Amino acid sequence: MSVTLKNQDQTDLLLEQVQTALAQKYPLAICGGGSKSFLGHSVQAQTLHVGQHQGIVDYDPSELVVTVRSGTTITELSQALHEHGQYLPFEPAHFSGKATVGGVVASGLSGPRRPWVGSVRDYVLGCRVITGDAKHLRFGGQVMKNVAGYDVSRLMAGSMGTLGVITEVSFKLLPVPRxxxxxxxxxxxxxxxxxxxxxxxxxxxxxxxxxxxxxxxxxxxxxxxxxxxxxxxxxxxxxxxxxxxxxxxxxxxxxxxxxxxxxxxxxxxxxxxxxxxxxxxxxxxxxxxxxxxxxxxxxxxxxxxxxxxxxxxGNATESGHYAQLAAPLMKFHQQLKDRLDPARIFNPGRMYPGL
CATH class of the missing domain: 3.40.1020 (Biosynthetic Threonine Deaminase; domain 3)
Structure with missing residues (x-):
C-alpha cells in the first residue's frame, strides 16, 4: 500500500515568527515532535513549533537522495523510503512515531548500526536553515561541499537547535540489505x-x-x-x-x-x-x-x-546535560553561535550556558 505523507510548507510562518522574536528580542525554544526533551537543559523561551512543517520536497530513488521538510516524522519517511527498498542507514529512533527529521539531525543521535555505516552527520548532504538574522539559507545541496569555510549542513548535526531552525534536510540513502x-x-x-x-x-x-x-x-x-x-x-x-x-x-x-x-x-x-x-x-x-x-x-x-x-x-526530576567542553572547544562553539545566531534567540542554554 502506498504511503501518503502530509505536505505542509510553513516556511513563511516560521520566518515570520523568527522575525518577530528578533525584533522583540525574546528567545525561541525549537520543538518538532518533542521526543528529545530528555536531552540538554530545559529552555525558558517561547516555543517555535516546527512539527507541522512536513512533506517530501524531492525524492529520486535512482539517485539514492531524498529532501524532506524537518517536521516530517522519521516513521513516515522510513515507510515512504521502504516502498522503494531504501532506508536511512544510521538507524534513527522513532520514539513512538514522534521523532522528526529536524530533531534527528539536531540531536545527532544514531542507532546500533552507527559504527559500521556512519553517523547522522555522514548522511546529511545539505539543508535549509533559518538563521538568527531571520534569513532562510540553503547550505550544501545534493552533493557534498563546503560553504563559506564551514560545512554548515553537517554542523547542524548535534547542534540541538542552537545554531538555527532546520527547515529541510537532504539525505543520502542506501538500499535495504538483502x-x-x-x-x-x-x-x-x-x-x-x-x-x-x-x-x-x-x-x-x-x-x-x-x-x-x-x-x-x-x-x-x-x-x-x-x-x-x-x-x-x-x-x-x-x-x-x-x-x-x-x-x-x-x-x-x-x-x-x-x-x-x-x-x-x-x-x-x-x-x-x-x-x-x-x-x-x-x-x-x-x-x-x-x-x-x-x-x-x-x-x-x-x-x-x-x-x-x-x-x-534526563529523567522525571532533572534535565539531561552534556559533558563540559574544554576552553578551546567552547571558544569555537561561541564563534559559531556569533556567526549564525548573534542575537542568541535559538534554544539558549540547551547545551551549554551562553550558547
Missing amino acids: RVAARRLSCTPEQSRLLLQKWQALSYPLSGALYTEEALHVRLEGGHSSVTQALEAIGGEVEQDGFWEQLRELSLPFFKDARPLWRVAQAVDAGQVSWPGDALNDWGGSLVWLKSDAPKQEIHALAEQQGGHATLY
Whole structure:
C-alpha cells in the first residue's frame, strides 16, 4: 500500500515568527515532535513549533537522495523510503512515531548500526536553515561541499537547535540489505571482545554488537551468501524478535530502570571499566548505556579516562546535560553561535550556558 505523507510548507510562518522574536528580542525554544526533551537543559523561551512543517520536497530513488521538510516524522519517511527498498542507514529512533527529521539531525543521535555505516552527520548532504538574522539559507545541496569555510549542513548535526531552525534536510540513502539475521552467544566480556576482533578481521557483515547479561548479541546484514557464511561460523542462538528495534528505541527492559540513564561514548580500544551501576556495551564496546545513581562528576571523570564523554539523559526530576567542553572547544562553539545566531534567540542554554 502506498504511503501518503502530509505536505505542509510553513516556511513563511516560521520566518515570520523568527522575525518577530528578533525584533522583540525574546528567545525561541525549537520543538518538532518533542521526543528529545530528555536531552540538554530545559529552555525558558517561547516555543517555535516546527512539527507541522512536513512533506517530501524531492525524492529520486535512482539517485539514492531524498529532501524532506524537518517536521516530517522519521516513521513516515522510513515507510515512504521502504516502498522503494531504501532506508536511512544510521538507524534513527522513532520514539513512538514522534521523532522528526529536524530533531534527528539536531540531536545527532544514531542507532546500533552507527559504527559500521556512519553517523547522522555522514548522511546529511545539505539543508535549509533559518538563521538568527531571520534569513532562510540553503547550505550544501545534493552533493557534498563546503560553504563559506564551514560545512554548515553537517554542523547542524548535534547542534540541538542552537545554531538555527532546520527547515529541510537532504539525505543520502542506501538500499535495504538483502538479508538480516541476529544471533545471541553466551560468553564473558573478554570473550566477546576477542570474538568481535576476529569477526571484524574476517570482514563479517556485522551491523550491530551489544554485550549484556553474559551474552553477546550480534546482527548481520548484507547479501544472502555473505550473511549465511558468517552465520555458519558464528553459531549461537536465534535472537528474540524485535530485539534490535527495542535497542534502537531504548525500550529493552534495561532502560525501564528508574535510575538516571547515561550515554557514554568511549574510545574503541578502551579497556574494561567497573561502572558504578548497570551497563550495556553497545557499538562493539565503544558506547556504554549506564543506569546509575552515582554523582555526575564521577561518571564524567570515568568517561574522560576512557577517552570519551558522558551525556545524561534526563529523567522525571532533572534535565539531561552534556559533558563540559574544554576552553578551546567552547571558544569555537561561541564563534559559531556569533556567526549564525548573534542575537542568541535559538534554544539558549540547551547545551551549554551562553550558547
